[in-house]
Amino acid sequence: MKIGIDLGGTKIECVVLSDSNEIIHRQRTATPKGNYSGTLNAISTLVQQTESIVPIDCPVGVGIPGTLSGETGKVKNANSTCLIGQALDKDLANVLNRPVRLANDANCFTWSEVCDGAAQGANTVFGVIIGTGVGGGLVVNKHLVNGNNGIAGExxxxxxxxxxxxxxxxxxxxxxxxxxxLSGPNFEVRFTEKFDEHLSSHEIICLARSGETSNAVNAKVHLDDYARRLAANLTGIINIIDPDVIVLGGGMSNISELYELVPRYIKDYVFSDTINTKVVPAKHGDSSGVRGAAWLWK
Ligand SMILES: [Zn+2]
Structure with a gap:
């Protein structure tokens, strides 16, 4: 069994992944915002509480916003800025009194989908998060790639x-x-800019599916433009690493139309007459990140 932790900006989630790849325990707590020592304590408490319910003692994997700098061994590129400049892996190993593995949250997402998700069995996989932010992770020959600067997939x-x-x-x-x-919030901002109407992403998608009114046509055009931009920019990935599978995660990946539109538009941009690259939704949805953190101990 393995413990996975997803350290997010608003919540910290802790799961126990069984040997048959089932989540057998899940617990969450609010992230102490802007408070590094509070964050360490919150993770320590979560692990203690988890181990009082599920009697295990195993290594811990943690997914974080950002990455460890190869130069300093400390966190960089985190939008939770209190983590920046901290030796988070060592500090967590100290408070938890065990080895800890750490990876970028989009890398954890991609790794999870390769280990037992939508890209299981594939050799080369690019994982894309299209949510509040946009990130990515890369697996080549079934190995998670961190990169010389710790930014592979960004x-x-x-x-x-x-x-x-x-x-x-x-x-x-x-x-x-x-x-x-391409982030969810920017999907909404651009709709407001173009059509002078503020709607949530969910409302825009419902409107696009609603019929042939002028508002519905606007929403359809907006969704189509989003899919084309996503496809055109995934093409840069395909031309360089030529993955077997591209897995989409994050809130925007729930838009089912993307899985018909994006493969169609990719053909307009990629440097190949045939395209076998699959574009698929994540199997484990919002749980992929925390599952991938546990899988760091595969
Ligand atoms: Zn930027």
Missing amino acids: WGHNPLNHFPHESRDCYCGKQDCIETY
Whole structure:
């Protein structure tokens, strides 16, 4: 059995994954915002409580926003900024009194889907998170790739290709990152900009499916534009690593139309006459990240 922890910006989730790959216990707590020692304590308490219910003593895998710097061994690129500059793996190993493995949350997501999810059995897989942010993870020859700078798969902060740039600022300090066009919140912002109506992503999708009114047509056009931008920018991944499977996760991956539109539009951009790359939804949905953290001890 393995313990997986997903350290998110608002909540910390802890699961026990059984030897038959079932989650046999799940517990959550709020993330102490901006409080590093509080975060360590919260994780320690979660593990203690878990082990009082499920009597186990096993290593812990943790998925984090950000990555460990190869140079300093400390966290970088985390949007939970209290983690930045901290030796989180060593500090957690100390408070938990056991070895701890740590990986970027999008890497955990991708690893989970390769281990026993939608990309099980595939050799080369690109995992994409399209949610509040946009991230990615890469598995090559069934190995999770961290990369020389610890940023393998960070596709969301490439500049958007194939479409005019609009000098849109990204929180990372750069402009026109893919995230500023393809995240869930930006799907809503762009709809408001184009059609002067504020709707949630869910409302836009419901409207697109609702019929032939002018509002429904606007929503359909917006969804189609999103799918085309996603396809065009996944093409950069396909032309370089040519994965067997692309797995989509995060809130936007629940839009079923994407699995028909994206493969169709990929053909317009990729450098190949035939495309065998599968584009599939994550099997484990929102649980993929925390399952992948546990699978770090595969
Ligand atoms: Zn960015």
